[in-house]
Amino acid sequence: MMNFLLVLSIIGILTSTMYALLVTIGAVRLARRRRALPPSSFAPPVSLLKPLHGSEPELEAHLESFFEQDYPEFEVIFCARSDQDPGLEIARRVAARYPKIRSRFLCSGNPPYANAKAWSLERMQSAAAHRFFVVSDSDVSVTPGYLRAVIAPFVDVRVGMVTCLYRGVGGSFWSRLEAVGMSIEMSAGVLVAEMLEGMKFALGPTMVVRRDCLEGAGGFRALGPYHADDFMLGNMIAASGHEVVLSTHTIDHHVLNSSFLPSALHQIRWMKSTRFSRPKGHFGTALTFSMPYGLLAAGAAVALHRPLVGGLLLFWSWASRVTLGALVGRLVVEEPTWVRSALLYPLRDLLGAGYWVASYVSNQVRWRGEGYKLLRDGFMRNEPQPAEREPKAVLTA
Numbered sequence: 395m396m397n398f399l400l401v402l403s404i405i406g407i408l409t410s411t412m413y414a415l416l417v418t419i420g421a422v423r424l425a426r427r428r429r430a431l432p433p434s435s436f437a438p439p440v441s442l443l444k445p446l447h448g449s450e451p452e453l454e455a456h457l458e459s460f461f462e463q464d465y466p467e468f469e470v471i472f473c474a475r476s477d478q479d480p481g482l483e484i485a486r487r488v489a490a491r492y493p494k495i496r497s498r499f500l501c502s503g504n505p506p507y508a509n510a511k512a513w514s515l516e517r518m519q520s521a522a523a524h525r526f527f528v529v530s531d532s533d534v535s536v537t538p539g540y541l542r543a544v545i546a547p548f549v550d551v552r553v554g555m556v557t558c559l560y561r562g563v564g565g566s567f568w569s570r571l572e573a574v575g576m577s578i579e580m581s582a583g584v585l586v587a588e589m590l591e592g593m594k595f596a597l598g599p600t601m602v603v604r605r606d607c608l609e610g611a612g613g614f615r616a617l618g619p620y621h622a623d624d625f626m627l628g629n630m631i632a633a634s635g636h637e638v639v640l641s642t643h644t645i646d647h648h649v650l651n652s653s654f655l656p657s658a659l660h661q662i663r664w665m666k667s668t669r670f671s672r673p674k675g676h677f678g679t680a681l682t683f684s685m686p687y688g689l690l691a692a693g694a695a696v697a698l699h700r701p702l703v704g705g706l707l708l709f710w711s712w713a714s715r716v717t718l719g720a721l722v723g724r725l726v727v728e729e730p731t732w733v734r735s736a737l738l739y740p741l742r743d744l745l746g747a748g749y750w751v752a753s754y755v756s757n758q759v760r761w762r763g764e765g766y767k768l769l770r771d772g773f774m775r776n777e778p779q780p781a782e783r784e785p786k787a788v789l790t791a
Contacts, residue, residue, distance in 0.1 A: 400694040406687030407711055413586070413682045414718045420585030421726050428642035434546035439467040441522035442541075443529045445514040446474040446481035447762055450650055454484050456535045461492045465541040468528075469496040471521055473514040477501040481532065496523075507618030508774050510762060515614035515623075525605040534560065534599045535646045543643035544602045554607035554636025555628060557596040559584060560647040561727045568657045569649040574735045574742045575661060576647055578722045583682075584640065585726065587675075593638035596628030599647050603627070607636050621759070621766065621774040622671040644727045658749065663761065665753035671772040676753070684711040685744040715740040 442460055450456075460470060470489065474482040482499055489497035498521055505513035515529060526545060530536075547553050559581050562573025584597070601624060608614070611630040617623040628638050651657035669676040688711025695704025719739030723732030757768045758777060765777040 396694045396697045399690060400698065403687040403691035403694060404707065406681065407684060407691065407707060409681040410684035410687065410711070411714055413582075414684075414714050416586045416589065417582040417718060418721060420582075420589045421721055423589065424585060424640075424642060425725050431546075431642060434542065434549060436546055436549040437466050437542060438526055438545070438548075439469075439524040440465070440526040440528050440541060440545060441518075441524040442468055442470045443515060443518040443522065443527055444470060444472045444485070444532065445511050445518075445529075446472055446479060446485060446532055447510075449480035449484060450533060452648065453481060453532060454488055456533065456648065457485055457488045458491075459535040459537070460530070460540075461488060461495055462538050463536075463541045464538040468541060469498070469523060471498045471500065471518045473500040473502050473518050475502050475504065475510060475514070505618070508766060508776055509618050509620060509623055512614050512617035512620075512623050515617070519605075519608070519614050522605075527603050527605060527608065529601040529603070530645075531599045531647075533648045533650060535648065537645075540643065540645065544600060544641050547639040547641065548602075548604065550637070552637050553639050554604055554634070555596060555631040555638045556600075556602040556641050557593070557624075557628065557638065558600045558641035558643050558645060559727055560597065560599045560645045561729050562649055563646050564649040566652040568654050569652050570734075571738060571742050571745065572649045572651060572657045572661060573647075574719070574738045575746060576649070577727045577729055577735055578719045578739050579742065579746055581722050581726050582718065583679075585722075588640050592632075593640050594629055594632040595625045596631075596638065598624035600641075600645060601627060603631065604636075607631055607634065610634055619774070620671075620772045621761070621768055622667045622772050625667075625671045626772060658745075658752075659760075661746075661749050662752045663759045665749050666757065666759055666768055667772075669753050670757070670768045670770065676750075679750055680747075683743055683747040683750070684715050685740050686747040687711060689744075712740050715743050 472482060472485040486499060500517050500521060502514045502517045526548065528544065544556050544558060547556050560576060562576030564570040564573035611634045616630060617626055620626045632638050651660055688708040691707035692704035695701060716736050716739060719736035720732060723729040723735045729735055759766050759768060766774045767777040768774050
């Protein structure tokens with residue numbers, strides 16, 4: 395039995411190492427593309443669409459970063475379910491400081507389908523004045539060059555959608571671990587997917603789309619029955635014959651979970667979403683983790699009286715994760731604290747494997763304080779009965 399476990403763990407270490415090599419190639423490709431990117435003067439008017447759901451830490455500062463754009467013409471449209479939503483009140487306060495920027499505030503009411511965010515986006519789509527839509531979550535902040543960077547690829551008429559990677563930003567120990575998952579684990583998976591099959595999905599913190607491409611794919615209403623609206627929107631745009639481009643620009647995604655349990659439930663919800671949207675890819679994620687196999691190898695080798703072999707295999711697993719974390723953190727998402735993130739990544743890798751296992755335990759999630767049941771092909775339906783308890787603080791529009 396111990397021999398079998400040792401062989402199994404060595405196979406896992408080898409597959410995770412090969413995955414790390416693929417990530418390295420993808421990281422170098424993106425870094426070269428970033429360096430070779432020429433300045434762009436393409437800057438058509440755009441509509442910024444900001445779904446909101448309640449108040450969040452630092453929400454005012456995050457929203458203000460979108461008003462500070464170095465861009466000739468844009469409007470900002472906010473939408474919440476209720477006119478009394480605290481997030482909408484904060485947005486009004488921020489917008490009042492920028493009277494020269496056109497701002498609108500909408501109330502969507504109760505959604506006619508499961509995904510309330512898609513309903514807010516549909517309302518904003520109808521109110522938007524321009525032909526380029528920039529959708530971003532409420533828990534992200536951006537630099538003044540953000541709009542120019544994410545709009546630039548649309549100079550190519552074949553491009554129908556642009557999305558970008560993001561750096562996780564956290565304050566507490568557990569929020570930093572979750573942030574490492576965003577910066578390194580998420581980015582690594584996106585790099586490999588883009589390299590092997592092209593971009594056929596989007597990332598929720600930034601989704602930029604042409605109005606005509608969106609309408610040709612069914613509009614935001616088509617996202618209504620799905621949980622992973624970002625994945626589905628990119629998938630529909632790609633399926634309609636338009637290119638989805640991964641921008642070289644990176645934004646900050648702020649982690650709102652400060653303790654273990656809400657952070658774990660939030661990340662398990664993400665993984666459950668991937669499990670139902672991309673079941674084969676999610677199952678294959680088991681081959682990308684390294685630390686669980688390293689620990690298994692160490693335990694099996696010690697039981698077989700080969701402690702040196704076990705120690706070397708465990709060290710290899712740890713070193714490969716630290717190296718991968720440093721590469722992606724420094725070269726891809728350009729994290730200012732990339733050394734700390736690299737050192738935290740082995741622990742995040744181990745926790746990620748646990749979250750992956752937990753994603754198969756049930757098909758129920760909580761999102762925006764409401765219960766849902768995830769269904770085949772990424773669909774979801776409202777489930778009034780209690781599911782996993784996830785505090786409102788972790789929810790984004």
